[in-house]
Amino acid sequence: MVGLTTDELSKLNVGDDIPVLVGPLGNPTHIKNHGTVVCVGGGIGVAPLHPIAEALKAAGNKVITIIGARNKDLIIMEEEMKKIADEFIVCTDDGSYGRKSLVTVPLKEICERENKPDMVIAIGPPIMMKFCAETTRPYEVYTEVSLNTIMVDGTGMCGGCRVNVGGEVKFVCVDGPEFDGHKVDFDNMMARLNSYKEIESDKHSCYLDGLS
Ligand code: FES
Known part of the structure; x- marks a missing residue:
């Protein structure tokens, strides 16, 4: 073959x-109304994240989306993600588009809000998912990775x-x-x-x- x-x-x-x-x-993916869910996508991880975010939104969740890539050219599906997000943040490592930061920076800020999220879903490179999980750990926000x-x-x-x-x-x-x-x-x-x-x-x- x-x-x-x-x-x-x-x-x-x-x-x-x-x-x-x-x-x-x-x-x-287990889809239900968790409350507020932060969907974090890195690089091509945004592609598998999109149907999950869409289904979570349809299930009644407030969906906050953070997408990131090394630079502007590597950002994908921005419009599609924006369309379903209650709050949308885009980041690039080099600052060529959106916020100049890793996705973990806005993720930490969101965890520090008075109403912290009920759940985070992170899909992207392993190193990104590792640090998303490390970011949410002190806040005890359940973080699913794919x-x-x-x-x-x-x-x-x-x-x-x-x-x-x-x-x-x-x-x-x-x-x-x-x-x-x-x-x-x-x-x-x-x-x-x-x-x-x-x-x-x-x-x-x-x-x-x-x-x-
Ligand atoms: S792909 Fe072989 S055990 Fe999972």
Whole structure:
């Protein structure tokens, strides 16, 4: 079976075939009225965050959205996120657009408000999710993260997506992808992701190559 490289995937046209597609994997997001939810998206993490934020809004939550990227060119889906947000903040690391700050700065400010949020959902690079969880920890605001580990078989058997959550071994493909960010061992997860870096850059490939 031949997988597609990310480059090949990005060049497909409407109507082209994808040789294999696995998913959706894991558990659906638990949507209900929590009260006030802060949705934090970093980089391309904004894409999976959008339907969650939209569903939370439809369930009656007040949705505060913070999106961030390294620079203006890497901000995605701003209009879509703005449309569903009761409050919207955009940040860039270099200050080329919106606030010059990491997403954790406005997140901390929101946690310090008289009415702190009831929940935070963070989706983005692992380092961003780690620091979002560290930002909310002192305020005891439940923080859900959606983990983006390498996946191979998607059935809980290969162990590629293994993470430690609250001292227990979990598989993102069957137990996740969403977990309590205060319990995730992000350092272990990032070390495991780094161990695949060389193979990934060699192949310039996406996870579909695991099925080749
Ligand atoms: S992808 Fe293989 S165990 Fe999750």
